[in-house]
Amino acid sequence: MKKTYDLNVLKRTSIITPDQLREEFPMTEKATRTVLDSRQEIKAILDGKDQRLLIITGPCSIISHRQAVRYGELLAELQEKVKPTIKLVMRVYFEKPRTNVGFKGLISDPHIDKQTFDIDEGLRKARKILMDLNEMGVACGTEILSQTAAERLSGLIAWACIGARTTESQNHREWASAFSMPVGFKNGTDGNLGTAINALLAASTPQVFIGNDPFGVTSRVFSSGNKYCHIVLRGGKRPNYDPVSISEACEMLANHPSLLQSVIVDCSHKNSGKDYRKQGEVFNHVLIQRIGHTNGIHIKPNKAICGMMLESNIEAGKQAFVYGETRKEDLNPFISITDACIGWDETEEIILTAHRQLK
Ligand SMILES: O=C[C@H](O)[C@H](O)COP(=O)(O)O
Numbered sequence: 284m285k286k287t288y289d290l291n292v293l294k295r296t297s298i299i300t301p302d303q304l305r306e307e308f309p310m311t312e313k314a315t316r317t318v319l320d321s322r323q324e325i326k327a328i329l330d331g332k333d334q335r336l337l338i339i340t341g342p343c344s345i346i347s348h349r350q351a352v353r354y355g356e357l358l359a360e361l362q363e364k365v366k367p368t369i370k371l372v373m374r375v376y377f378e379k380p381r382t383n384v385g386f387k388g389l390i391s392d393p394h395i396d397k398q399t400f401d402i403d404e405g406l407r408k409a410r411k412i413l414m415d416l417n418e419m420g421v422a423c424g425t426e427i428l429s430q431t432a433a434e435r436l437s438g439l440i441a442w443a444c445i446g447a448r449t450t451e452s453q454n455h456r457e458w459a460s461a462f463s464m465p466v467g468f469k470n471g472t473d474g475n476l477g478t479a480i481n482a483l484l485a486a487s488t489p490q491v492f493i494g495n496d497p498f499g500v501t502s503r504v505f506s507s508g509n510k511y512c513h514i515v516l517r518g519g520k521r522p523n524y525d526p527v528s529i530s531e532a533c534e535m536l537a538n539h540p541s542l543l544q545s546v547i548v549d550c551s552h553k554n555s556g557k558d559y560r561k562q563g564e565v566f567n568h569v570l571i572q573r574i575g576h577t578n579g580i581h582i583k584p585n586k587a588i589c590g591m592m593l594e595s596n597i598e599a600g601k602q603a604f605v606y607g608e609t610r611k612e613d614l615n616p617f618i619s620i621t622d623a624c625i626g627w628d629e630t631e632e633i634i635l636t637a638h639r640q641l642k
């Protein structure tokens with residue numbers, strides 16, 4: 284009989300199970316405390332019980348341990364300075380959703396060579412980076428693109444994001460309903476907010492779906508629903524960080540009183556027109572809306588704005604990189620190879636200025 288399945292599968296290899304990976308990199312007391320305390324703080328901010336601003340900042344993609352730990356050190360130092368007004372979460376993004384094709388992140392291809400795709404090594408690198416950051420007291424945020432990464436790393440994540448390309452995916456909504464951390468859903472790539480609101484409704488509801496147990500065995504998973512799902516505005520056909528767009532989002536949320544009435548604004552992506560140099564301007568615009576005044580002019584503060592996101596790296600911009608051609612050894616680990624980012628100096632200035640204004 285002719286084979287009817289796997290006609291386009293070239294090869295399959297097994298990967299490390301969640302249990303094996305956790306055994307190789309077991310939780311420590313300090314890391315557990317960082318994760319649990321940070322989640323509590325983020326939840327309190329989303330609930331409006333903690334008036335501080337949440338800022339999720341960090342590289343578009345993590346490309347090396349050195350880069351992640353250096354950024355983490357800088358962030359930890361800054362967190363101490365702005366503690367009374369701002370909670371910082373580092374973007375520790377290992378999975379990149381592509382518009383069509385390209386480097387899909389360190390888990391998919393840790394050697395960045397478009398050849399080896401050593402996913403076991405990628406998962407090990409990711410878990411080690413997350414362990415080290417949590418040990419340093421740095422709260423980690425990441426985009427969850429695959430169930431595989433979620434099952435192996437979620438215990439080290441304080442805040443998760445479902446990206447614009449997957450907010451409409453039923454699977455991602457199901458996983459979010461089971462996650463232990465607060466989850467932000469981006470609006471759709473075209474700017475559609477309804478997609479994100481539907482995602483919040485689905486993810487806050489108990490679900491039954493197919494997942495894996497810690498030993499990698501396919502299982503039914505029964506979730507309780509996640510009450511800490513919220514919206515992240517990232518722009519679409521046009522930016523959506525202006526007062527009218529944010530009010531529109533708040534009105535849509537108000538139609539569903541069971542949902543968190545809080546909004547995070549991503550200052551990058553389509554809100555900056557993908558021009559990293561505009562992120563600071565977007566940030567200031569949103570900060571004024573949140574605080575309610577600028578240079579003596581008073582406007583009504585919008586307390587629903589509880590957080591902002593920045594794509595920031597140690598050095599600004601983006602380096603020349605052709606996937607499959609540029610060798611990893613030739614890359615500068617401190618400059619982005621995916622979206623261009625603001626550099627550390629500008630990041631620090633933006634956050635310190637916000638701290639002074641929030642005080
Ligand atoms: O933040 C990252 C990118 O915007 C996202 O992964 C899409 O990238 P691409 O359009 O270059 O594929």
Ligand SMILES: C=C(OP(=O)(O)O)C(=O)O
Pocket residue numbers: 343376380426445446447448469517552
């Ligand atoms: C891919 C990202 O964002 P978006 O889903 O908004 O495109 C990201 O934040 O890295």
